[in-house]
Amino acid sequence: MTEETTHLLPEWAPHAALWVGWPRLAQEWGGNLTGPRAEIASFIKAASEYVPVRVAAGSDEAAASAADTLQGAGEIVRIPTGDIWLRDTGPIVTGSGAGRTAQAFRFNGWGGKYLMPGDTETAGAVAAHEGLPAIKHDLVLEGGGIDADGAGRLLTTRQCLLNPNRNPDLDQDAIEAAIRSALGVSDFIWLGDGLLNDHTDGHVDNIARFIAPGHALCQHTSGDDDPNAEVLTEIETSLRRAGLAVSTIPSPGLIRDEDGNPVPASHMNFTITNGAVLVPVYEDHYSLVALAELQALFEGRKVIGLPARHILNGGGSFHCMTREIPA
Template sequence: MTARQPAEWMPHAACWTAFPSADDLWEDDLAPAQAEVAAMVRAIAASERVELLCATEGAEAAARAALGGVNVGFHRYAFGDIWLRDTGPLFLSSAHGLAAAGFRFNGWGGKYDLAGDDGVAAFVADGADVPLVRHAWVLEGGAIEVDGEGLCVTTEACLLNPNRNPHMDRFEVESHLRRDLGLERVLWLGDGLLNDHTDGHVDNLARLVAPGVLALPHASGTDDPNADAFADAHDRARDFGLDVVTIPSPGRVEVDGEVVPASHMNWYVANGCVVVPVYGTAYDDAAVAAVAALFPGRDCIGLRANHILTGGGSFHCITQQVPA
């Protein structure tokens, strides 16, 4: 059996995440972002163990106060920021047990070089008691979406961006995905969301919900800033032979006059629920209902993520599952 990251909807032993605490990064959004992360942790912890990184003694005290009585393990590690989907390891499953794959992290193409982030993968793998295999090329977990059966979905905007692996072309990237993660087929989508500082992570755009079934957003309103990217993704997915289901996008969401990469697609599938980011738009309820229809047997919970988004992502970006 090839070592692969199982599909997210398969059973988990735990979920790793992190608590925001850096005043200089979060500024006025720190306290409300902490509240949003705590709400997410409470939802996930109802059906699986949560392991929470806290960067400082004060952050741990604040997290413990917010999460009293919740099934959480607290771990002190001086990380840079909370985006464990990208800084943490990818957990792979095989006939020989679990392994963790750690990739080079360069701050999303050199944008955010924060002390501690390059050590997160080793710390988390050690905490999960899973051996870590390091790989020398740049890859963030949010840049790929997998079905556990060898299919990978990604974007050209991110994985072919010269700020990641400038000497690797499409064929070499696919070769590395095959060699290091057991991924045999790659669907290349085009652009990600407007103003996404990850250069178009796929977990904001497209999510596999079953083998051969891809969920994509459809434009909401007449001024959706990502309408063209959505239409292009639909065309590519259908040409690739996947079944496509659609989720309403949040539409045009702005902060201080600037479009932000708000996405309902950045959900996390826990053992007993799906936690879906919502933003207080007219499309929230329809999006949560559409996701719920894709995951029968799990509670689908819409939680506000406006303040987490000020840091650049949402619930999927800050979580990493350990397969059971």
């Protein structure tokens, strides 16, 4: 395998396609798919103006509802899926052009918490549809648990990647070696914990992202009741200690679920694609500020804020439910 085929490109590199999951398991959404399907449809319609969108439908009913709702906005692809979280169940594609390879890591339901039929088959099915060779890896790794800058640097968290519910027989050195070999990265930047009540065990795509080589973005505290105040401060401090250029945007602040519990809402869970950045929004004031600041950071791309409160009820947001295919 050449260095070119193992090189993990940054998300802002050109995309040939963007995969998006379509919800089908009502029990994972409080018994009601109407809200999440409407928000995901809005995302797909917006994204399809910039990139070919492929909608992963895990059942005949899901495929039919997606086709009826989207009215041609995306290509409906009937493949095995458990739920919509393709960032974690789909392949991580390295290289570009003829050198692209689908890296299919082992998926264990976020440490055994959510095991859904079809999820372990999604990576291979996406690779087959794209006509990409696939390499299977024994390492448990979710795409939302890492973020790369295309220049060898990789962001991750100890809470997730070193969690004994993922790879209990591997220490940090062994995990780094496996990822280095598969993805062609060289420098690991380890953060600590993720957001409160994040069932992914602290996925980094909810707290810190690269926006250019050596340039990371994270959130600062919003409001006196922000449940992640200490965590957000520690994240920014760790990124600066790592020698990165660091920009910040406001967090959504305290967002509660129906029972009054804080939920892991984040403006960081945006999707970057050709010419656009699609950002989940939850609260008017902080979200408006975040969108304006993101537009200044993403020169040459249109920053689009879209509601994502119903999607968050399922446990994630835009970045979690998407997987780009490099051009």
